[in-house]
Amino acid sequence: MLKQERADHLLIRLGQMYPDPPIPLDHVDDFTLLVAVLLSAQCTDKKVNEITPELFRVAGTPERMRDLGEQGILEVIRPLGLSKQKAKNLAKLALLVIEEHDGKVPRSFEELESLPGVGHKTASVVMSQAFGVPAFPVDTHIHRLAQRWGLSSGKNVVQTEADLKKLFPEDSWNDLHLQIIFYGREHCTARGCDGTKCLLCNEVYPRRKKPVVWIKP
The missing domain is CATH 1.10.1670.10 (Helix-hairpin-Helix base-excision DNA repair enzymes (C-terminal))
Incomplete structure (x- = not known):
């Protein structure tokens, strides 16, 4: 061939x-999908899915993620690889989504990739699976x-x-x-x-x- x-x-x-x-990472909306994909770096989807129910229970929106703060996020996601850096990124990401995007996940590759911890692969997953943009x-x-x-x-x-x-x-x-x-x-x-x-x-x-x-x- x-x-x-x-x-x-x-x-x-x-x-x-x-x-x-199906999308292998459990989520309920575009924000929780973004969070789950960010957490999946150097982790299995299975492990991420074990952690995110509790994280989304206490911080399932940008506002609640911001209020939980870096240390609070870390306490929940500690079993995941690179947990300290991921907690730091999520705290900053939540704040930026609120302050620069009116609390909504941005819908462009450029804006997504400007968020902490969000590379091209993560942005591509969100654009394709949350917003239906070919990626x-x-x-x-x-x-x-x-x-x-x-x-x-x-x-x-x-x-x-x-x-x-x-x-x-x-x-x-x-x-x-x-x-x-x-x-x-x-x-x-x-x-x-x-x-x-x-x-x-x-x-x-x-x-x-x-x-x-x-x-x-």
Whole structure:
């Protein structure tokens, strides 16, 4: 298969496997989604989902997050990795959302990425899943599978995102990035597959014998 043929095949197959992919981070609105995605850096979604019910109970709005303050936030999220920096970022983020955005999560990449602790990936998740704007957030699973499937060189996540956006129609991005994540977690894991073992790797590269050494982000 040529690269575009692989992409077209994968789009169909992933759509069949995950026709309505859920957002893996629990949330109730755009603010709590933003908070959950920020907390997920270097943490599993499962661990974040264990912590956020209590955090959202006491600080589920920008105003209540601001009032809880950095130390109060830290007490709730301490089990998560990088908890001190995340608490600091959330306290500042809540204040900025109130003071500069009238208490509402901004709806542009530029404004989101200006908030503390919010990088391009986090902004992309919020824009796509909260506001329905086409985006292609690239996490470790997507970066890994894009290389195993021959869709990107894996030079870095910026290049991977650009490569995938060229291969797939824009109206598929918001579901597709979730579909790839779920497939990567369930079937094409970092250690469980080397580009020669899982179903879709075999479908797009049926003659591949050598393992794919992927470049980590």
